[in-house]
Amino acid sequence: xxxxxxxxxxxxxxxxxxxxxxxxxxxxxxxxxxxxxxxxxxxxxxxxxxxxxxxxxxxxxxxxxxxxxxxxxxxxxxxxxxxxxxxxxxxxxxxxxxxxxxxxxxxxxxxxxxxxxxxxxxxxxxxxxxxxxxxxxxxxxxxxxxxxxxxxxxxxxxxxxxxxxxxxxxxxxxxxxxxxxxxxxxxxxxxxxxxxxxxxxxxxxxxxxxxxxxxxxxxxxxxxxxxxxxxxxxxxxxxxxxxxxxxxxxxxx
Amino acid sequence: xxxxxxxxxxxxxxxxxxxxxxxxxxxxxxxxxxxxxxxxxxxxxxxxxxxxxxxxxxxxxxxxxxxxxxxxxxxxxxxxxxxxxxxxxxxxxxxxxxxxxxxxxxxxxxxxxxxxxxxxxxxxxxxxxxxxxxxxxxxxxxxxxxxxxxxxxxxxxxxxxxxxxxxxxxxxxxxxxxxxxxxxxxxxxxxxxxxxxxxxxxxxxxxxxxxxxxxxxxxxxxxxxxxxxxxxxxxxxxxxxxxxxxxxxxxxxxxxxxxxxxxxxxxxxxxxxxxxxxxxxxxxxxxxxxxxxxxxxxxxxxxxxxxxxxxxxxxxxxxxxxxxxxxxxxxxxxxxxxxxxxx
Numbered sequence: 162x163x164x165x166x167x168x169x170x171x172x173x174x175x176x177x178x179x180x181x182x183x184x185x186x187x188x189x190x191x192x193x194x195x196x197x198x199x200x201x202x203x204x205x206x207x208x209x210x211x212x213x214x215x216x217x218x219x220x221x222x223x224x225x226x227x228x229x230x231x232x233x234x235x236x237x238x239x240x241x242x243x244x245x246x247x248x249x250x251x252x253x254x255x256x257x258x259x260x261x262x263x264x265x266x267x268x269x270x271x272x273x274x275x276x277x278x279x280x281x282x283x284x285x286x287x288x289x290x291x292x293x294x295x296x297x298x299x300x301x302x303x304x305x306x307x308x309x310x311x312x313x314x315x316x317x318x319x320x321x322x323x324x325x326x327x328x329x330x331x332x333x334x335x336x337x338x339x340x341x342x343x344x345x346x347x348x349x350x351x352x353x354x355x356x357x358x359x360x361x362x363x364x365x366x367x368x369x370x371x372x373x374x375x376x377x378x379x380x381x382x383x384x385x386x387x388x389x390x391x392x393x394x395x396x397x398x399x400x401x402x403x404x405x406x407x408x409x410x411x412x413x414x
Numbered sequence: 415x416x417x418x419x420x421x422x423x424x425x426x427x428x429x430x431x432x433x434x435x436x437x438x439x440x441x442x443x444x445x446x447x448x449x450x451x452x453x454x455x456x457x458x459x460x461x462x463x464x465x466x467x468x469x470x471x472x473x474x475x476x477x478x479x480x481x482x483x484x485x486x487x488x489x490x491x492x493x494x495x496x497x498x499x500x501x502x503x504x505x506x507x508x509x510x511x512x513x514x515x516x517x518x519x520x521x522x523x524x525x526x527x528x529x530x531x532x533x534x535x536x537x538x539x540x541x542x543x544x545x546x547x548x549x550x551x552x553x554x555x556x557x558x559x560x561x562x563x564x565x566x567x568x569x570x571x572x573x574x575x576x577x578x579x580x581x582x583x584x585x586x587x588x589x590x591x592x593x594x595x596x597x598x599x600x601x602x603x604x605x606x607x608x609x610x611x612x613x614x615x616x617x618x619x620x621x622x623x624x625x626x627x628x629x630x631x632x633x634x635x636x637x638x639x640x641x642x643x644x645x646x647x648x649x650x651x652x653x654x655x656x657x658x659x660x661x662x663x664x665x666x667x668x669x670x671x672x673x674x675x676x677x678x679x680x681x682x683x684x685x686x687x688x689x690x691x692x693x694x695x696x697x698x699x700x701x702x703x704x705x706x707x708x709x710x711x712x713x714x715x716x717x718x719x720x721x722x723x724x725x726x727x728x729x730x731x732x733x734x735x736x737x738x739x740x741x742x743x744x745x746x747x748x749x750x751x752x753x754x755x756x757x
Contacts, residue, residue: 167550174547182535185576249531256495257596258520259548 168260175267176274182241183275189241193234194279198286200233201226204349205290212350220294223287224304224375225348228368230279231312232343235319236336238272242323243332265320265406272316273309280308295381304378307388310395311371315339317402324409348372367394447506448473448600448631449494454503456489463489465655467503471648473599476622476632478646480639480743485652487635488528491604494633495525508600524598526590528605532577538588539564539573545595563591567621583614590621600631607641619644639743653747667736669746674705675718677729687727692718702730 183189201222209218245251245264254264284292296304319336326332345359346352346368352360363369370390377384449471456464463486471477479487492498494507496516505512508522533541542563546556564570567587572580577588586606593601603622607615622632622645636642642649643663651659651666659666667673679685679702688704689697696705708714715734722729 170550171548174544178533178536178544181540185535249527249529250533252497252527253525253531253592254548255497256520256523256525257545257548258517 164260168263168266171260171263172266172270175263176270179241179267179271180274183237183271186237189234189237189275192236193230193275194282196233197226197230197279197283200229201283201286201290214351217291219287219290219292220380221376222349223284223292224372224379225343225346226283226287227280227308227375228311228343228346228348228372230283231276231308231315232340234272234275234279235315235339236333237275238268238316238319239323239326239332239336240329242268242320243326243329246324247328262407262410265324265410268320268323269313269316272319273312276312276316280312294379296379297381300378300381300383303383303388304375307371307374307378307391307395310392310399314395314398314402317399317406319402321402321405321409324406342366343368343372346372367391367398370394446473446509447471448475448508449477449633450504450506451494452504454490454493454505455501456486456493456498457501463655464493464500467652467655467657469650469657469660471631471633473631474626474629475647476626476634476645478642478649479633479635479652480637480642480649481635481652482637484654486655487637487652488604490652491525491527491602491633491635495523495602496520522598523600523602524593524596525602526586526593526604526606528608532580532585532588532592534578535576537574537576538569538580538584541577541588541592542595545592549596551595559595563594567591583610583617586610586614586618587621590618594625598630600633601625603632603634605635605637607636607638615641651743651746658746659742664736666742668711669742673734673736674707675715676733676735677704677706677722678702678731679704680728680730684727684729687725688722688729691721691725691727 183193204222204226205219209222212218214221242265245268251264294301319339322335322339323332326335343349346363346366348368352363352369355363370387371394374384374387374391377387447470449469451467451469454464454467454469455462467486467490469477469479479490481487489498493500494505494512496512496519499513507519510518510522512519533544536544539560542560543556546560549556551559561570564573567590569584569588569591572584577585580588590603590606606622607618610618619641622634626632632645634642634645646663649659649661649663649666650657659669661669677688679688682699682702685697685699685702685704689695692704692706694707697703698705706718708718719732
């Protein structure tokens, strides 16, 4: 009991520290909050009209942009986790009896907090650009649940990648595939319109069921199959990220 | 520990300032070991980093582990501070086994590592507050400790600035201040002055002396011989994973050939006479000096003076030269201290 409350207290202290880091790093703020909005404006105003997606493009692309808002903020987390590991401060925390894992929990929580701000901004801009949803309150809750699960899974995987990298620079690079992955899903255009090979990849990669379930919920036409697949992917990725980062934490002095 | 330990920052008890002579007056037998290490071994793969280390550090003293880069100093500190596990041997710190009672050990120690473990994106004050929070100090007490540490370490003016703007010396001071927030009984300083300018180094030395005066035990690693000489009560010389010597700075110096007594005379006649009766001596006719090998012990010195007296030779003056720790290192290890050892 007291171990859990100590861990929560330490995690909260770490969250405050990490969130200050995010707020004080202009590059992180730009990547995490401004870039997704810029990309969204690009796709909706510049490219979107050239795509035929079977509905208004803003309605189609908003769930995809929510996903980009999750992934764009991750490089800052990876670099920040790695800096903690490589610049010696982790040893200070270890020697202080700080709860095992509070450092990691703090990074995950700060990333989630940053991501939720970026997603709020994206949804606000989407409504400004004419996004309309026929989702019920229940649908919205379901969508928020899947988005939160995705953000959690992505955050844990990012923490693990940041822990495993040798330098902050390579930690930043390790996240690039994760940032590109939504483009190879049905986030921007339907997978069915992609070339041979890419299409199969897009159909089976985790972001597609995540996108499709959120898209269904926001359109008021939820699909149980996509939602179950999305949550299963999120649980699996979060578990791998969690176990991997804990293992790295015990291994590295 | 039965002793009442004043807070190293605020002083705590009224007699804190005068506690240093009192601590020295405690008979050696009554002192307790702050750190006791026996048979410590650690290898990374085929490379043996520590090969059977035995150490005993008395509470309230400064112990210096001296050695060149790559000797195993940081590995020793990492084992003693619970960061890595030894392959074999026993290590007790503050009376607790580092392997089985790591939590108790951690509660008693503070570590300031080789690279300042400070948070660049926080201000100096926020860094200290972070330590106070993680140590679960009550809000009011945390504030008091943070403010007094900022003042003590001369960081109050820069307290609101991000640490990324601090100089190297300020970062080290902040690093040590962060270590002190937790009021450790035993502080490990791993090369605390490496890379600092001479003025910052002296400041650091003064801080270490103040801590010892407050009753804190210091385990200091350094590759600077002068630093160990200045600060340490006991020095252990570490070379390629072995302790090659242990003792007080004076004892170490006396182990080394090269000690000599130097006489200076008023004229060549006296120098000639002295050189005749003191075989093995080296003369310098220009300076009118004569060097006689031997250590600075009082008995041999008295014998020397007696012999000069027997022959009615008057020396203008006399000085005893002991080698510095650089000579010690060369003599003990067969290589200069500054030479990095290839693994």
